Amino acid sequence: MALMPVSEALSAVLAGAEPLAEELVGLDEAFHRVLAHDLAALRTQPPEAMSAMDGYALRAADAATAKARLKVIGEVAAGRPFDRIVGPGEAARIFTGGVVPDGADAVVIQEDTIAADGHVVITEPAIKGRHIRPAGVDFHQGMVLLKAGRRLSDRDLSLAASMNHPALPVRRRPKVALLATGDELVMPGATPGPGQIVYSNGYALRALMRSEGAEPIDLGIAADTLDATVAGIRRAREAEADILVTTGGASVGDHDLVKQALEAEGVEMAFWKIAMRPGKPMMHGRLGGMRVIGLPGNPVSSYVCAILFLVPLIRGLLGREAQLPRETALLGRELGANDSREDYLRAQLDKRADGTLIATPVTQQDSSLLGNLALSQALIIRPAFAPKAVAGSSCEILRLPL
Numbered sequence: 001m002a003l004m005p006v007s008e009a010l011s012a013v014l015a016g017a018e019p020l021a022e023e024l025v026g027l028d029e030a031f032h033r034v035l036a037h038d039l040a041a042l043r044t045q046p047p048e049a050m051s052a053m054d055g056y057a058l059r060a061a062d063a064a065t066a067k068a069r070l071k072v073i074g075e076v077a078a079g080r081p082f083d084r085i086v087g088p089g090e091a092a093r094i095f096t097g098g099v100v101p102d103g104a105d106a107v108v109i110q111e112d113t114i115a116a117d118g119h120v121v122i123t124e125p126a127i128k129g130r131h132i133r134p135a136g137v138d139f140h141q142g143m144v145l146l147k148a149g150r151r152l153s154d155r156d157l158s159l160a161a162s163m164n165h166p167a168l169p170v171r172r173r174p175k176v177a178l179l180a181t182g183d184e185l186v187m188p189g190a191t192p193g194p195g196q197i198v199y200s201n202g203y204a205l206r207a208l209m210r211s212e213g214a215e216p217i218d219l220g221i222a223a224d225t226l227d228a229t230v231a232g233i234r235r236a237r238e239a240e241a242d243i244l245v246t247t248g249g250a251s252v253g254d255h256d257l258v259k260q261a262l263e264a265e266g267v268e269m270a271f272w273k274i275a276m277r278p279g280k281p282m283m284h285g286r287l288g289g290m291r292v293i294g295l296p297g298n299p300v301s302s303y304v305c306a307i308l309f310l311v312p313l314i315r316g317l318l319g320r321e322a323q324l325p326r327e328t329a330l331l332g333r334e335l336g337a338n339d340s341r342e343d344y345l346r347a348q349l350d351k352r353a354d355g356t357l358i359a360t361p362v363t364q365q366d367s368s369l370l371g372n373l374a375l376s377q378a379l380i381i382r383p384a385f386a387p388k389a390v391a392g393s394s395c396e397i398l399r400l401p402l
Helices: 006-014 154-162 203-213 225-240 258-262 299-319 372-375
Strands: 022-026 054-056 068-076 090-094 106-109 112-115 120-122 144-146 167-171 175-181 213-220 242-249 268-271 283-287 290-295 327-331 342-351 359-363 376-381 395-401
Touching: 006 268, 006 283, 006 299, 054 068, 054 120, 112 376, 144 154, 175 203, 175 225, 203 213, 203 242, 203 299, 213 225, 225 258, 242 299, 258 268, 258 283, 258 290, 290 299, 299 342, 299 372, 327 376, 342 372, 342 395, 359 376, 359 395
Parallel strands: 068 090, 175 213, 175 242, 242 290, 327 359
Antiparallel strands: 022 167, 054 090, 054 106, 068 120, 112 120, 268 283, 283 290, 327 395, 342 359, 342 376, 376 395
């Protein structure tokens, strides 16, 4: 079977990826959840004109010059509106957040006043509208302030609360089951035996799932037997996973049983080889409503494929923009001509004084080298058959998560 281009593979993964159902959650549970539909303000903020400072509310015409002397007729505190009209020659003591009384059209801050004997002397001329927050200066009832598909930040939650929403409609978190395969894997902290390695892929992948708003389900490590692999797939279905991610066993060796197990369980395979480096032995298929992504076992290949395919799929199921943003940078060193596979080179980023971004590929690009992956901040994307590129030439990059 011919290797599938990356763009076609991504299209296959995202095909039919409709946003999941919505659910209502309280504000404290909505952080980093994805808004299911547009959110309009239920009130006007502020609902009335309010003072932005402590001082005196008055008619600007009465204090157009310094030394104006006005009668103080009362006090206005936040949450306690004044029930009198400020008339000519009058002023009301007002505090920040207090509703500006009828008749007043300016606030003079207390530092520009001298109060005595029931009167106040204005030492700086008043300016109409100064230190007053007009009604609706922030937003008006009915205004759409938060759009569907937005991943809610801490600031968004504050805004939603001010809009008078105690709970928000968000997309259900995708359930992503992770099944590792391989007799050679042992858990961190164990002493590996001959030919064994410490299992590392799952920790990066589950963290990536959480950071993207998914709910990871750890299915553990399946032994290199068809029965064990099939059992893991069945556990994913029992958990009602939206996505099953497997790691390892995706190649063509006698002990690479994932494809065989998936097909035995009825998974309709869309592809199982991609024209990319690292990550050629990647698979994708579907089993009913569950999507399956079979990642390579090499840790760098596994991670890069997760960035390119799993992250967009999770975003698509959440109603977010699935395509990952790409940027332009300058190469930090020369690169040779590329072959028939699209390359994703781990690279470090630097920025010149003028803001120009420099992407320098790490020297060793082997797909097992986690040290170089951890040091990298981006992937340099090189198309298939790209010609030799000199240092300083333009390149396309994809930033890695921080």
